[in-house]
Amino acid sequence: DAEGRDGDAGGGGGGDGRDRPPDDGGTRRVARGSTGREAYERRKEFEESLKSESMDPRERERVESYLRGTNAHSNRKRRQALREDDEDMDTSRLSDPARRALEKRRKKTDRRLRAEMDRVDSKRADAAIAAADAEVVLNTEEGGMIQPExxxxxxxxxxxxxxxxxxLDEQTARQIFDLKLDQYAPYGMRYDRSGRCGLMWGRRGHAAVLDCHTLALRTEFHVNTTVRDGTFLHNPTMFALAQKDCVYVYDDAGAEVHRMDDHRDVFRMQFLPYHWLLATVGRPGLLKYHDTSTGQLVSTHRTKLGACNVMTQNQSNAIIHLGHSNGTVTLWSPANSTYLVKMLCHQGSPVSSIAVDRTGRYMVTGGADSQVRIWDLRMYKETHSYFxxxxxxxxxxxxxRGILGVAHGCHTTFWSPDALQTKVKDPYMSHKMPGCGPVETVAFRPFEDVCGIGHQKGISSVVIPGCGEPNLDTMEHNIDPYQDSKxxxxxxxxxxxxxxxPDMIALDPDVVGTVEESDPRRRLERQRDLEEEANARKAAEGEKPKKEKNRMRGRSKIQKKLGRKQKNVIDAQVMKLREAREREKAEEKANLAKGDDNGGGRINEAPQALKRFFK
Incomplete structure (x- = not known):
């Protein structure tokens, strides 16, 4: 009986007392079709195995990334903040019955809610294990790069x-070619998500869709007007062209499907596949989001920084990055009317190009000062730069795979993935096109070791070993290059x-599905503590606060200075200005209440509209 009870406890619900087969890893650890108690015990065993030293560190990191997300540290801090708010909850506004009911719920736990939370946690653990096992089983191909002997x-x-x-083999060698198209140059090029088709557009009105597997044209037509940019939509059968007057949508046969009159003088476009949003920006400096599934204009934001010709998207959180002529880069979301982050990337020179890696950790900017700067988006700081x-x-x-392509003049330089993390002395590969500069666009083809270059003489295709992802995620939509019409x-x-x-687009994608702090006072206090900690760290590093210039005609007043500050950023200078403003208000109230010897009574008796005339 003792052996049977031990076998039942160790097996997580085996009522017959038989020994459970040894756990050899893989999907055997997944609690499929088990009861809530069995799933809970299996999850506890899994968490203990994560803490053990016998587990491979790489496997532990892979499983934890699926279990706790990519931003586990911020999620842990958010949960800790919620616990602190629950302990120090302000109950002064609650009635006596509500306060007693709250105390009763705190003392007595809800068994049904606890059981439901245990089941949800067990499902999350099972999904993390299954995802980690699927990554090992399915992602068997490895990308290879050129190694010197x-x-x-x-x-x-x-x-x-x-x-x-x-x-190279014969099939891969076919991807190295040059298309001489002088009549409608300069040309730009962009690939769809599957890497099967490539969209080419000439500045003078030529557009074509190329099948990159067979190297045959799917469609080709002329619009007889200026074409500034182009992008595929949800699949290769539809694409959008930013023409001189507005944006037009075409199908794979070259027929005009839709005309977007709301998007005028567009310079750059980006399509967000998971939100079905087409983002455009151009000469008026307006960032617009258009829902291509419903045809509705979602939002319009004024950048207030003039015409914008540089634009890209962060694939990890769908944030739009814009580069401006004053050397700044702004980050935008359709849910916010103002920019989320503003960074001065190139002081004294406009931003000419920008790119973000697929993990969302690094941003690369290029400016007219011939500098390529690498930025860590987790700290919004520059790590290093190249010339x-x-x-x-x-x-x-x-x-x-993290290879950086830089187009400058008639050259295209490719840097290894290590160049994003640390400064590398020599590039990985380079390609020179004499007489074809400056290069208009450089675009890597998904799931292939190919890069397309658009320049002043046409299109060039080069092979860069190791740049494409070798494993295809079949759970993603519209990335299968061999799918049929059905x-x-x-x-x-x-x-x-x-x-x-669109409201789910945020800087931290892990915020979706979490619970926001209920007490605004506690949230403001926590934000103020973080700001004071950041200011203290800045003072310890020896950074001097910037002294604001005195402005004429009443613009140096404290209220005007506060209005010029960003409302979502609070530093030591803002706190000083607010304290000075509060002191001024207190002094004004005291003077009005006390009055002076000459006319204190008259001030108190005068109407509110006439009190400003008394000195």
């Missing part, structure tokens, strides 16, 4: 001709059902 060799000296002749020879960087792009229709319907709301 000795210290004297340099990979950036390898040309495309040598690569095609000595190192480009031959011209300012006109286009930037980061591949799925599969495409089904994927389109599923993508519409899974469409996210």
């Amino acid at each position: 000795n210290d004297m060799e340099r990979t950036y000296k390898l040309t495309q001709e040598q690569l095609r002749r000595d190192h 480009t020879r031959g011209g300012a960087p006109t286009s930037l792009d980061i591949s799925q 599969q495409r229709r089904e994927a389109e319907v599923r993508a519409l059902l899974d469409k996210l709301s």
Whole structure:
């Protein structure tokens, strides 16, 4: 009986007392079809195995990334803040019966709620284990990069001709080609999410869709007007072109499907696939979000920084990054009327290009000062920078494996993934196109080691080993390059059902699904504590506060200075101004109440509208 009870407890619900087979990892650890108690015990065993030293560190990191998300530290701090708020809850506004009911609920736990939370946590643990196991089982392909045989060799000296002749197979070597299109140049190029099709557009009115597998044209037409930018929509059958007057939507046959009159003088476009939003910005300096599934204009934001010609998106959180002529970069969301973050990236020179890696950790900016700066978006600080020879960087792009492509002049330089984290001395590869500069666009092809370059003479396609993701996620919609029409229709319907709301776009994507602090007073106090800690750290580092200039004609008043400050940023200077403003208000009230010897009584008896005339 003792052995049977031990076997029952160890097996997590095996009532017959038989020994459970040894846990050899894999999906056997997933509690599928078990009761709530069994799932709870299985989750406890899994958490204990995560804390043990016998587990592989790489496997532990992979499972924890699925279990707790990519921003586990902020989630842990948010849960701790919620517990503190529950302990120090302000009950002064509650009635006596409500206060007694709250105390009763605190003392006596709700068993039904606790059981439901245990079941939810067990499901989350099961999903994390299944996702980690699927990653090991499915992602079996590994991307390879060029490795030098000795210290004297340099990979950036390898040309495309040598690569095609000595190192590539016949199918891959076909991806190295040049299209000479002088009549409608300069050209730009962009690929769809699956990497099957490429969209080419010429500034003088030429547009074409190329099948990158067969190297055959799917469609080609002329619009007889200026084309500034182009992008695919939810699948390769529809794409949008930013023409001289407004934005037009075409299908894969070249027929005009829709005309967006709300988007005028557009310079750059980005499509958010998970939200079905088309974001545009142009000469008026207006950032507009358009829902392509319903045809409704979601929001319009005034950047107040003039015309904008640089735009990209953060694939991890769908935040739009805009580069401006004053050297700043602003981050935008359709749910906020003002920018979320504003960074001075290139002082004294306009931002010419911008790119964000797929993890959302690093941002790369290029300016007219020929500098390529690497920024850590977790701290919003610059880590290091590179200098480009031959011209300012006109286009930037980061591949799925983290290779950075920089287009400057008639050159295109490619840096290894380590160049984003630390400063690297030599680039990974380079490609020169004499007489074709400056380069308009550089774009990596998804799931392939190919990069498309649009320049003043047409289109060039080069092979960059190791830049494409070798494993295809079949759970994603519209990224299968071999899907037929039936599969495409089904994927389109599923993508519409899974469409996210524009209000869910935020800097921290893990905020979705969490509980916000209920007490605004506690939230403001916590924010003030964080600001004081940041100011103290800044003072310890020796940074001097910037002294604001005195402005004429009443603009140096404290109320005007507070109005010029950002409302979502509070530092030591803002706190000083607010304290000075409060002291001024207190003195004014005291003077009005006390009055002076000459006319104190008259001041108190005078109407409120005439009190400002008394000195």
